[in-house]
Amino acid sequence: MSQATAEATLPFEEALAAYDPVLGLEVHVELGTNTKMFCGCATAFGAEPNSQVCPVCLGLPGALPVVNEKGVESAIRIGLALNCEIASWCRFARKNYFYPDMPKNFQTSQYDEPIAFNGHLDVELADGSTYRVEIERAHMEEDTGKSLHVGGSTGRIHGATHSLVDYNRAGIPLIEIVTKPMTGAGERAPEIAKAYVATLRDLLKALAVSDVKMEQGSMRCDVNLSLMPKDSTTFGIRSETKNVNSLRSVERAVRYEIGRHAAILSSGGKVTQETRHWHEDTGITTAGREKSDAEDYRYFPEPDLVPVAPSTEMVEALRATLPEPPAARRKRLQSAWGYSDLEMRDVVNAGLVDLIDETVTAGATPAGARKWWSGEIARRANDAGSDVPTYAASLAVTPAHVVELESLVTGGRLNDAMARQVWDGVLAGEGTPTAVADARGLELVQDTGALQAAVDKVIAANPDVAQKVRDGKVQAAGALIGQVMKEMKGQADAAAARQLILDTLVG
Amino acid sequence: MTNELITASAADLAARLAAREISSAELTQACLDRTAAVDGVVHSYLHVDAEGALAAARAIDERRAAGESLPTLAGVPIAVKDVMTTKGLPTTCGSKILEGWIPPYDSTVVTRLKAAGMPILGKTNLDEFAMGSSTEHSAYGPSRNPWDLDRIPGGSGGGSSSVIASFQAPLATGTDTGGSIRQPAAVTGTVGTKPTYGGVSRYGLVALASSLDQAGPCARTVLDTALLHEVMAGHDPMDSTSIDAPVPAVVEAARRADVSGMKIGIIRELTGDGFQAGVQQRFDEAVQHLVDAGAEVVEVSCPSFTYALAAYYLILPSEASSNLAKFDAMRYGMRVAPQGIDDPSAEQVMAATRDAGFGDEVKRRIILGTYALSSGYYDAYYGSAQKVRRLIADDFTRSFEAADVLVSPTAPTTAFAFGDKIDDPMAMYLNDIATIPANLAGVPGMSLPSGLAPEDGLPVGFQILAPAMQDQRLYAVGAALEARLLSAWGAPLLHSAPDLTAAGKGA
Numbered sequence A: 001m002s003q004a005t006a007e008a009t010l011p012f013e014e015a016l017a018a019y020d021p022v023l024g025l026e027v028h029v030e031l032g033t034n035t036k037m038f039c040g041c042a043t044a045f046g047a048e049p050n051s052q053v054c055p056v057c058l059g060l061p062g063a064l065p066v067v068n069e070k071g072v073e074s075a076i077r078i079g080l081a082l083n084c085e086i087a088s089w090c091r092f093a094r095k096n097y098f099y100p101d102m103p104k105n106f107q108t109s110q111y112d113e114p115i116a117f118n119g120h121l122d123v124e125l126a127d128g129s130t131y132r133v134e135i136e137r138a139h140m141e142e143d144t145g146k147s148l149h150v151g152g153s154t155g156r157i158h159g160a161t162h163s164l165v166d167y168n169r170a171g172i173p174l175i176e177i178v179t180k181p182m183t184g185a186g187e188r189a190p191e192i193a194k195a196y197v198a199t200l201r202d203l204l205k206a207l208a209v210s211d212v213k214m215e216q217g218s219m220r221c222d223v224n225l226s227l228m229p230k231d232s233t234t235f236g237i238r239s240e241t242k243n244v245n246s247l248r249s250v251e252r253a254v255r256y257e258i259g260r261h262a263a264i265l266s267s268g269g270k271v272t273q274e275t276r277h278w279h280e281d282t283g284i285t286t287a288g289r290e291k292s293d294a295e296d297y298r299y300f301p302e303p304d305l306v307p308v309a310p311s312t313e314m315v316e317a318l319r320a321t322l323p324e325p326p327a328a329r330r331k332r333l334q335s336a337w338g339y340s341d342l343e344m345r346d347v348v349n350a351g352l353v354d355l356i357d358e359t360v361t362a363g364a365t366p367a368g369a370r371k372w373w374s375g376e377i378a379r380r381a382n383d384a385g386s387d388v389p390t391y392a393a394s395l396a397v398t399p400a401h402v403v404e405l406e407s408l409v410t411g412g413r414l415n416d417a418m419a420r421q422v423w424d425g426v427l428a429g430e431g432t433p434t435a436v437a438d439a440r441g442l443e444l445v446q447d448t449g450a451l452q453a454a455v456d457k458v459i460a461a462n463p464d465v466a467q468k469v470r471d472g473k474v475q476a477a478g479a480l481i482g483q484v485m486k487e488m489k490g491q492a493d494a495a496a497a498r499q500l501i502l503d504t505l506v507g
Numbered sequence B: 001m002t003n004e005l006i007t008a009s010a011a012d013l014a015a016r017l018a019a020r021e022i023s024s025a026e027l028t029q030a031c032l033d034r035t036a037a038v039d040g041v042v043h044s045y046l047h048v049d050a051e052g053a054l055a056a057a058r059a060i061d062e063r064r065a066a067g068e069s070l071p072t073l074a075g076v077p078i079a080v081k082d083v084m085t086t087k088g089l090p091t092t093c094g095s096k097i098l099e100g101w102i103p104p105y106d107s108t109v110v111t112r113l114k115a116a117g118m119p120i121l122g123k124t125n126l127d128e129f130a131m132g133s134s135t136e137h138s139a140y141g142p143s144r145n146p147w148d149l150d151r152i153p154g155g156s157g158g159g160s161s162s163v164i165a166s167f168q169a170p171l172a173t174g175t176d177t178g179g180s181i182r183q184p185a186a187v188t189g190t191v192g193t194k195p196t197y198g199g200v201s202r203y204g205l206v207a208l209a210s211s212l213d214q215a216g217p218c219a220r221t222v223l224d225t226a227l228l229h230e231v232m233a234g235h236d237p238m239d240s241t242s243i244d245a246p247v248p249a250v251v252e253a254a255r256r257a258d259v260s261g262m263k264i265g266i267i268r269e270l271t272g273d274g275f276q277a278g279v280q281q282r283f284d285e286a287v288q289h290l291v292d293a294g295a296e297v298v299e300v301s302c303p304s305f306t307y308a309l310a311a312y313y314l315i316l317p318s319e320a321s322s323n324l325a326k327f328d329a330m331r332y333g334m335r336v337a338p339q340g341i342d343d344p345s346a347e348q349v350m351a352a353t354r355d356a357g358f359g360d361e362v363k364r365r366i367i368l369g370t371y372a373l374s375s376g377y378y379d380a381y382y383g384s385a386q387k388v389r390r391l392i393a394d395d396f397t398r399s400f401e402a403a404d405v406l407v408s409p410t411a412p413t414t415a416f417a418f419g420d421k422i423d424d425p426m427a428m429y430l431n432d433i434a435t436i437p438a439n440l441a442g443v444p445g446m447s448l449p450s451g452l453a454p455e456d457g458l459p460v461g462f463q464i465l466a467p468a469m470q471d472q473r474l475y476a477v478g479a480a481l482e483a484r485l486l487s488a489w490g491a492p493l494l495h496s497a498p499d500l501t502a503a504g505k506g507a
């Protein structure tokens, strides 16, 4: 648990009345290459500590890096998808600082020659409007190892008796994507931040360059925020909130920092330029390392690597591999699925586009796919603090289940109410829809003998209603249908029951 | 019997091994016996691997006995500079900070020596991390010049130069960052080549300055140097800066020894003032020998060479400060607990270890480099040095339009006495004035003996420089000069060196 106490914050509306937020986001993405950025070591997540290492990524004396071509290709594809210019010649640089989880005590990164620069990403907001996020750069670098601080109560280095370092992550390819400062966002700043990260995540997923799992750290977000008085155009002092690793947290962190900065500024104080730690549990940030201009990474071009100089042909060949942009894809799918704007927006906001696409491709109707993925399961996912795709994956519930469920309905085995029961069973882990239906004995009664007996019984018990029907008041049959269904314990097709009642009474 | 084996050339030994007149085991044992007799006074070795060398020698003898066709130098033993990693053998780089470190992998050069069937006798001494021109900066004490035990054997590769000059090994490997192969060769009357940058893999060579370091061969004759050059050189996918092209035909050039019609360029800036009279005299005579052999002499000017030393002492420390950051006590090598601190942090352990583990010259250069790379100074120092580097490369390009090779004395003086320059780093740095330009431009260079200076009876080195990837020209010119000098002297120069076994008994 975090021991930190919250600082004073100004209510959001009050803060926005006096100040304009300036937002910047730095997103680190671990590439899904099979091998590390500068050596041949495997990159599998969750391997035994220090089992995926070699002289190069351990920084042993004498070892030298060799650039992973796939990593460069991924970087260029990301740059192109972000509408960036691609450098025709650029170098890696060494970022020098001492830290135990950095084997060489420098990080091989890029400095003033990023592989991609000057791009943009259009972000759709909940109200249907679009905000353009300008991209300053996307550059290649290597990840560091991971320290585990043992013996303290917080898991942080403070109070720990010793630390363990796992170098499996050291050297995994990273792309750092940096936005230009975003101005004019106003009260929409938290929403824009979240939407940007979500859009970027979808884009990277569509590019198949990363598994973009924020919860596993393969996509990590730093939020830079400053405020300037409403009438000013000079940026204020910023804070850098590190490792804000869920979409919801990105929104919350921006909101919190706006309130915190505003409280400091409105009381005449000065914001400290520093990194901040984000606390997921309490939704606050606390002070980290103070940043000063004296912090000096002594960057210089990495002499152990040759420059990266992608040819125009190579860049164009990679451009040809880009998938359909998510926004264009959404428009195409909306039209193919026949969803209303509102329906589509709900589906997008719930992160269901891919799941529905897969489900429709697997054979379900668009309406059915939307219905089953946005009903009960969405409620449950929300209760679990998750989103539907993640939650469904955790339950091992797949598009095939939805297709099967729908075919049970269209095939006449289940009615809608029964299908809902079956879905509940599937979500409870009872098996496939057919298995759940079998186990729960759910099946529309097709045996007209049993149905006829129920109809006869209900007519006998309700002579008055039956007479009305005979007299031509066909809508009165509704009362009888309900009782027949009750008699059949729900396992009858209501339409069949109605027909049989009319046949019996009217002929 | 023993004397004859240890003084023979590698080419001669290789031929006799191939003819099965001698065995590798007896040759290796002869070298080890010589080491037992003289290394107590010369101190070429930091580590002798008698057992490993003899085992490798016997293995080669067995393979030869079995009728296997073997590489040219199979069975010829070699000494390896202790800056190249050797799997299972200590690699200290002449530093306390790596005392006891046993690398888990072989450098590419060592892999190639092993593949060529060459028994590795041991690891030779050097100035700590190859920083120096005398071996006085080795943490394990200096090596001595076989010509005069009170004088330096050159540096940083004084262990390799003295090990050959004292007949403990026919061949040795070296590394040359600013002259560390050529200057030791010059002052010990031996031959050494710095190949074209990228000609020999740097993988497993503990980096001093990545953009300047180049491994190369050390031997007693030009042909032997060529034979070893051929074994060491060639493309290595583990080193990004390694050149992917065929190795220049160095052995063929050494055998042909033909300079007729070649244009020899004398570098105006590297003769005359500042060069010892006897050094200049032997240089002039050597040039006359080349003219007699059919070469044409031209004078060239390289005005930017004046700034080479200044640029070198910015680039080298800058890269070194970053390369040496990895020695932090976290993963290997020395670890020192800071005094008077109960619960030291990782950073405090790093600082204490680096304070105790590095010598003064290493610290001097780390501080220099850290300063030169600092923000605000980068452009003035590192940036300007890179510009000078380009100007020097331009000087070479222009000069090579007028001449096929360039020549100069290798060092301004013969071997200086121990202690002469230990307190005057600038004087020591000036010793490399003639060798440094080749490293800055990446072109190949060789030093071979041109006689003894009349005033002190010590060896003088003659330097040959060629355009990048034209290493064979060094050998054509070197072998032609060597042949003429040999017939003038009547015997190899080293035969007139003092008898060390007498000195050994006296010590």
Ligand SMILES: [Zn+2]
Pocket (backbone or CB within 6 Å): A036, A039, A040, A041, A052, A053, A054, A055, A056, A057, A058, A171
């Ligand atoms: Zn590795």
